[in-house]
Amino acid sequence: MNEFTKFYEDMAHWQDIDNPYLPIKNEFIERVWEALAKGYENKLIYKEKKPVWWCPHCQTSLSKQEIDLGYEDPLYKKEISNAIYVKLKSKDMGNTYYIVWTTTPWTLLYNLGIMVNPEIKYVKIKVPKIYVEELELDYNNHKIIKMNIKRENDYEYWIVAKDILEKLMNKLNIEYEIIDEFYGKDLEFKEYEPLFYDELKDYIEKLKSERSGVFRVWLSKEYVNTQEGYWFSPFSSRLWF
Numbered sequence: 001m002n003e004f005t006k007f008y009e010d011m012a013h014w015q016d017i018d019n020p021y022l023p024i025k026n027e028f029i030e031r032v033w034e035a036l037a038k039g040y041e042n043k044l045i046y047k048e049k050k051p052v053w054w055c056p057h058c059q060t061s062l063s064k065q066e067i068d069l070g071y072e073d074p075l076y077k078k079e080i081s082n083a084i085y086v087k088l089k090s091k092d093m094g095n096t097y098y099i100v101w102t103t104t105p106w107t108l109l110y111n112l113g114i115m116v117n118p119e120i121k122y123v124k125i126k127v128p129k130i131y132v133e134e135l136e137l138d139y140n141n142h143k144i145i146k147m148n149i150k151r152e153n154d155y156e157y158w159i160v161a162k163d164i165l166e167k168l169m170n171k172l173n174i175e176y177e178i179i180d181e182f183y184g185k186d187l188e189f190k191e192y193e194p195l196f197y198d199e200l201k202d203y204i205e206k207l208k209s210e211r212s213g214v215f216r217v218w219l220s221k222e223y224v225n226t227q228e229g230y231w232f233s234p235f236s237s238r239l240w241f
Helices: 001-010 025-040 062-066 105-110 163-170 199-208
Strands: 082-088 095-103 113-115 122-138 143-161 179-182 215-221 233-235
Touching: 062 233, 082 105, 122 163, 143 163
Parallel strands: 095 143, 113 215
Antiparallel strands: 082 095, 113 233, 122 143, 122 179
8 A cells, every 4th residue: 555655655645545435435435325305305216217338247227437438238249358267265174275266356356245145065185385486468359478487395274176177287287186076055254364474463363353254255156156167256345246
């Protein structure tokens, strides 16, 4: 955040850095309700119907921004999105990580939990410790041009959905051993260590003391599946997230 703030100062971007707009804070939520209450008292709020763009696949309305950015219905044209895999360290199981897939990595800074499908089978596997030494991407065509993975002389455990295990291991080209198998429901409310814990330790510990459900595993049959990649779904301030 310090680097981000310095960047804004260098480009002479005028904003109140010491008092940022954080929609999750009660003071902002209360102000919104206050504005709505005043509007209602002055008969400025009413209920009517409005035509909106609709996604038949997601069963949700689309924002104006999505339309302006050139939204195309996935039922008629397959869309390819850039995505990343992230390791989140378990606090209940030693040397074990949840492997999470997301197309919105910018939300990981304010990640509050992981969602799993209670009816999907997950596996715990033993793998060599690895790290990406070199990575070259073609963002326009959604392709990996070059990826060099290095191995350390040690091992660790990963938890992933069983149905996508082979696909993931083929991408990484590493050997593995299945240690255990269980359903997502067995992971409910397990705790994990959030990303950037060392950098944000004070803030994270304060958040945990105020909200018992953060940085834990939650269950969802609706939003987690193995067909579209959402076998482990990180979420931020929204539940769904």
